[in-house]
Amino acid sequence: MDKRLILSVAGSGKTRYIIDYTDEERRFLILTYTINNVANIRSRVAAKYGCIPKNIEIYSYFSFLYSFCFKPFLLNAVGAKGIDFKGMAHFKAVGDARYFDRFRRIYSYRLAKVLEVNGVIDAVKARIEKYFDAVLIDEVQDFGGNDFAFLERIVACTVDLVLVGDFFQHTYDTSRDGNVNKNLHADLAGYLARFEAAGVIVDPDTLGNSYRCSKSVCAFIRETMGVAIDTHRDDETRIEYVDRDDGIRELLGSGATIKLFYENGKTYPLNSKNWGDSKGEDHHQDVCVVLNKNTDKFYREGRLAELPPRTKNKLYVAITRTRNDLYLVPESKVRKLLAG
């Protein structure tokens, strides 16, 4: 049984790796987190085979949990009317209210827990083993809380299991639930140790080099942020900290250059979004990363590596969007210019 966690740096061809891993013989389950990713993988699979072959099933993670794991065993027995992605149970809730909202939708962050408390995890494992030969999980770094616990159980299935993810792109948790796996992402070594303890081999090499980011960008990330990333490319690209008004004005006026903000990206004009929301995007040429006050300070002091993990990871996501040049811009200047 192949049980691997492949650490994939940004732009290293993670999706391509997943698609290449499939064939027309074995039965594959591909899980990914976002609907966008599902669509992306689906179209890449269709491009490879001319259609979605019957032996490859692609699910978004929660629809997999609900449709493939919950419903077959518990729909009639327990009953549910779908998933509540936003709500959370009151911390004093008892009984069913811990798992269901008032429309009897299951709280997404506790969906995996519902499987466990109803004792169907083994049945779910058997079902996965019965219908699939290989399970591929994308963006595995975002598994948290109950979902990570579920993942640890699923590892024991007698199927090939390939987990792909980038610890440093962990910007989000599928499940956050009190103390359940609260410190999972505290540091890389501890995180990897959890996988190794579950019998998963950690592979940092296969997807350790980026196709997207240039030699210069990767060096910049290694040196300033302390994140291990290398590249297949050997060209140099421009990295520039821009704080002059005319320079910033030019960047803001360029529709072609995406501006990535720490937050509220959508409120800024012309091709702007948040660092975290750019995750998974692969089509940007030049990228302008707007540094919020704190990050700007850390940058100027040469201490980006010491940023709080979540901020650091989002920044890493934003920086690694660039295929060409990288511009760093202080947010305070941007605001001042737009206000004036």
Added chain:
Amino acid sequence: MKYITRVKLKNFKRFTEIQVPLQEKLNIIIGENESGKSTILSAISLVLGGNRGQIEKIGYERLLNHGVVSAFLESERRYEDLPKAYVELWFNDFGEHELDGRNNSEGVDGHGLKMEFCPNDEFGPTIRQILQGAERNFPFEFYQVRFYTFQGDAYSGYKKYVRHIVIDTSQIGNDYAVREYVGDMYDTYAEPLEKVVHQNEYRKLKEGFGLNVMKDLNERAEKYSFALKSDSKSNIRTDLTLIEESIGIENKGKGRQCFIKTEFALKRAEGVRQKIDVALIEEPENHLSHLNMKRLVGMIAAADDKQLIIATHSNMISSRLDLRNTIYMHSADRNPILLTDLPDDTAEFFIKAPYHGILDYVLSKKVILVEGDSEYILMAKFYEMVKGHSMDTDQVHVFSVGGTSFKRYLDVANLLGIKTAVVRDNDTDYQRNCVELYEDYNADHIKVFSDQDNGRSTFEKCLYQDNEAVCTEWFAAGRKTLTVQEYMLKNKAESALEILRRMQDGFAVPQYIREAIEWISG
């Protein structure tokens, strides 16, 4: 092979609760009229069809069990007690996880589809109001149908987990049924893409007809123009027919239609693109001559690449296709009996034996089995003489076995619990022929009757010895070499007919036959 392993019905039509196990290939459902044979077939077809419109067209009033509805109306009429009905089809495991789950009546792992009728909770308050009304009104209009897989997903007819076809010979001549049939067969042969191309080309053809062929006409019509319709009621599917030797199927004789339909659906063909998994055939014997029946039986026997579920009244179909494939529906609301356990040699006997009414036997409750024609001819009269009324009154039937193969019938009686009196000759050895031979059949419902005097070895001898005077009177005239008893033995059927014709008071019914009649009527 994809096949149905069992059908479960709850509160559906005439059944409150029933389960019908099915075999992988051939299933022959037999039963009296109104025993629910067609209900089983239509239940299967409705579930596989997954068509809400079809359900609503039939109406919940006709789908929900009447008894359950009346019982509800008699009760306190509480909303939560409103009856639900369902039909579940359980399949073999053919690796489709969408069918796999515990969302079934037993809550256990299984592969299947479920059709459920239940009140629509959205109308809860209105329904409650209706129920509280003074009038005893059942809220059929507020019922809804749900189709879902055991995994818990809703499905509709577009999702063909299992492909099926219905061949209902009672619907022969019905335009709709012909269209459905032709459409189904078209689906099995045509590739999905091919169908789209056909649809498109056909529409263009019609448009072209309006534009080109009717050009002159339309110019005269000026402001308006004539054209061919192209919509849901007139399209390639509605206009399709099946041609054999340049005659459309709907214009063939009924018998031929039946035959073509079955043959076309059953045959294994190279051209088929979407194989039919389950064929539901209702009374295939309708409109068929004896010869065509034999051919039909041959076709059915050869169709081993799909599951066949056949409802029939035909002795020939049920026995020639091996009684072990038979599912016997009671008239009562009970699980059917399978003849799967019939001994091999007995099943083999009924496949090979000359004409017999085995199906009629199976459907009977009380039976007198006799050896031959003469007993058969006289038994009804004897019954009347002993009981003072006819056998039909007591629902007793007589079957002539045509020899002494009683055991074959008793094997069937054993499975079905048919009360059977065997009336036979002792053939000069009562102990061996009438006692020891049947030791294995000492059931309460099976009994062998024969004269215990080895001298009285045949029916005719008993008749003669018990009625010497009248027999001599009736048969002595003209006898030169044979004695009366010898004559009767040599001309069994003729003398039985003569006795029946001249029967008079005081004629003595042999004691063992009298006992058989008393026992069977009891």
